Amino acid sequence: MLKVNDLKVNYGGIEAVKGISFEVPEKSIVTLIGANGAGKSTTLRSIVSLVKPSNGKIEFLGEDITGRDTNDIVAKGITLVPEGRKIFPDLTVLENLKIGAYMRKDNLTEDLNWVYDLFPRLKERHWQAGGTLSGGEQQMLAVARALMSRPKLIMMDEPSLGLAPLIVQGIFEIIKEINKQGVTILLIEQNANMALRTADIGYVMETGNITLTGSGKELLVNEQVRAAYLGK
Amino acid sequence: MDFISKNLPYLLAGISVGGQYALIAIGYTMVYGILRLINFAHGDIFTVAALVLVYSSTIMPLYLSIPLTLVATVVLGLVVERVAYKPLRNAPRMSVMISAIGVSYLLQNLALYITGGLAQTYPAIPIISNTIKIGPATTKIVTVVTPVLTIVLVFALMQLINHTKIGMAMRSVANDFETSRLMGIKVDNIISMTFVIGSFLAAVGSLLYFTNYASVVPTSGAMPGLKAFVAAVFGGIGSIPGAVIGAFIIGICENIIKGLGWTTFSDAFTFALLIVILIVKPTGLFGEKATDKV
Numbered sequence: 031m032l033k034v035n036d037l038k039v040n041y042g043g044i045e046a047v048k049g050i051s052f053e054v055p056e057k058s059i060v061t062l063i064g065a066n067g068a069g070k071s072t073t074l075r076s077i078v079s080l081v082k083p084s085n086g087k088i089e090f091l092g093e094d095i096t097g098r099d100t101n102d103i104v105a106k107g108i109t110l111v112p113e114g115r116k117i118f119p120d121l122t123v124l125e126n127l128k129i130g131a132y133m134r135k136d137n138l139t140e141d142l143n144w145v146y147d148l149f150p151r152l153k154e155r156h157w158q159a160g161g162t163l164s165g166g167e168q169q170m171l172a173v174a175r176a177l178m179s180r181p182k183l184i185m186m187d188e189p190s191l192g193l194a195p196l197i198v199q200g201i202f203e204i205i206k207e208i209n210k211q212g213v214t215i216l217l218i219e220q221n222a223n224m225a226l227r228t229a230d231i232g233y234v235m236e237t238g239n240i241t242l243t244g245s246g247k248e249l250l251v252n253e254q255v256r257a258a259y260l261g262k
Numbered sequence: 263m264d265f266i267s268k269n270l271p272y273l274l275a276g277i278s279v280g281g282q283y284a285l286i287a288i289g290y291t292m293v294y295g296i297l298r299l300i301n302f303a304h305g306d307i308f309t310v311a312a313l314v315l316v317y318s319s320t321i322m323p324l325y326l327s328i329p330l331t332l333v334a335t336v337v338l339g340l341v342v343e344r345v346a347y348k349p350l351r352n353a354p355r356m357s358v359m360i361s362a363i364g365v366s367y368l369l370q371n372l373a374l375y376i377t378g379g380l381a382q383t384y385p386a387i388p389i390i391s392n393t394i395k396i397g398p399a400t401t402k403i404v405t406v407v408t409p410v411l412t413i414v415l416v417f418a419l420m421q422l423i424n425h426t427k428i429g430m431a432m433r434s435v436a437n438d439f440e441t442s443r444l445m446g447i448k449v450d451n452i453i454s455m456t457f458v459i460g461s462f463l464a465a466v467g468s469l470l471y472f473t474n475y476a477s478v479v480p481t482s483g484a485m486p487g488l489k490a491f492v493a494a495v496f497g498g499i500g501s502i503p504g505a506v507i508g509a510f511i512i513g514i515c516e517n518i519i520k521g522l523g524w525t526t527f528s529d530a531f532t533f534a535l536l537i538v539i540l541i542v543k544p545t546g547l548f549g550e551k552a553t554d555k556v
């Protein structure tokens with residue numbers, strides 16, 4: 031579904047991503063793990079053209095989308111739940127959800143019901159300003175907002191960051207549930223243990239390079255991964 | 263009775279000029295809300311609108327030159343944004359500010375060049391230039407039309423911002439450009455939209471304001487432009503209701519001071535108010551907390 035080939039991204043001369051290649055097959059859950067500053071967020075941001083890659087090719091459903099306008103890419107069915115949630119604090123919960131569906135012109139009732147089913151908490155609080163939600167609620171809203179665009183591929187940048195263990199578990203349940211409903215998922219996580227358990231395929235990123243690839247289960251038992259990311 | 267008949271004209275004039283300031287102030291406050299930029303060129307756009315009407319009305323009837331003025335002012339606002347601000351989207355805010363000051367001087371000098379610095383007769387717009395009697399006071403119809411039209415336009419604008427999809431997009435862009443892009447919003451188009459609205463309202467304000475004057479010089483727009491800016495700061499820059507209320511307060515106070523016979527101090531009052539508000543409550547009446555945009 032998504033093919034990234036020899037992707038390089040520079041920030042003013044510093045190469046944050048140094049020529050990585052990976053694939054996300056349709057209907058799968060793929061995770062990208064790695065230490066702070068490895069270039070994970072940069073990779074996702076370049077897929078949706080928030081940063082322009084200096085080299086490489088990004089293909090989505092067989093089409094070259096490298097460097098296209100962000101709104102074109104979103105229209106094709108890719109969405110990003112950004113690092114740090116980034117909900118709109120001055121918009122209500124309901125407006126945050128509606129703005130997630132900004133590109134669509136059809137009726138949203140069904141989708142609102144769908145995300146309210148996944149996150150009943152958001153329904154209770156639909157009138158509240160986004161900025162007044164708790165951290166966990168904001169994360170739910172960020173995921174729900176992304177779903178409102180009816181994406182084919184949803185990319186999530188550390189959805190579990192700063193959340194209580196019980197909520198983290200909840201978020202991962204939702205990820206599996208969304209995937210079951212046919213949405214492909216590309217997930218970045220610090221919580222390597224949870225991520226690798228959930229994912230079909232994992233990639234390990236180190237200082238701008240992909241150094242290891244395997245199924246989630248393989249990586250879970252890999253010596254290097256265990257030493258570096260699972261603390262064992 | 264005597265007191266009322268003496269002060270009513272000033273009160274009416276104050277409400278009216280307050281409405282005109284409000285129409286200009288909205289442009290300052292909306293652009294600040296979205297770009298965190300004080301668009302110094304906005305007051306000059308207001309002046310240019312007056313000159314467009316002056317010159318166009320000499321070659322065509324008013325029913326054509328008025329719409330032309332509205333359109334030309336909107337186009338000017340858009341061009342200024344595209345040429346002077348858009349290329350600096352990722353530049354430090356100070357650079358954009360300096361660019362705005364540059365545009366302001368450019369427009370002023372252009373006006374000076376075109377008019378030759380001479381006063382240009384401002385055409386009398388039918389109906390609103392006629393006089394009416396309100397109780398003991400005699401005034402132009404524009405005095406009554408202005409506050410009504412201002413309130414109607416502000417109401418329509420608030421509806422647009424709070425209850426339409428494009429308004430929602432404007433509010434989200436004001437929160438965060440990048441995340442707005444992720445939603446599929448064309449951020450540049452939304453920014454253009456705020457310049458369109460601001461310039462349009464400034465053009466309407468210009469038509470109403472200059473109807474009270476017989477002629478225009480290139481500097482005629484400077485003072486109302488500056489006062490509208492003070493109104494926006496007073497109300498809390500970024501807040502539309504704040505700018506409108508601030509504008510009415512300034513317009514009314516200024517004229518009541520004139521009514522008391524202290525005309526010489528009426529301008530000074532406005533700027534004294536600016537200093538006081540900046541010291542006492544820098545965020546203005548309805549301003550958001552001074553959070554820096556991330």
Ligand SMILES: Nc1ncnc2c1ncn2[C@@H]1O[C@H](COP(=O)(O)OP(=O)(O)OP(=O)(O)O)[C@@H](O)[C@H]1O
Binds near residue numbers: 041067068070073113
């Ligand atoms: N806007 C930027 N300007 C300059 N350098 C940047 C910018 N964004 C990221 N970088 C640098 O690029 C490198 C990769 O950053 P990135 O955010 O992709 O890391 P990450 O893998 O997501 O890390 P984390 O797990 O901490 O979120 C880092 O060294 C970072 O300092």
Ligand SMILES: [Mg+2]
Binds near residue numbers: 072113
């Ligand atoms: Mg990151």
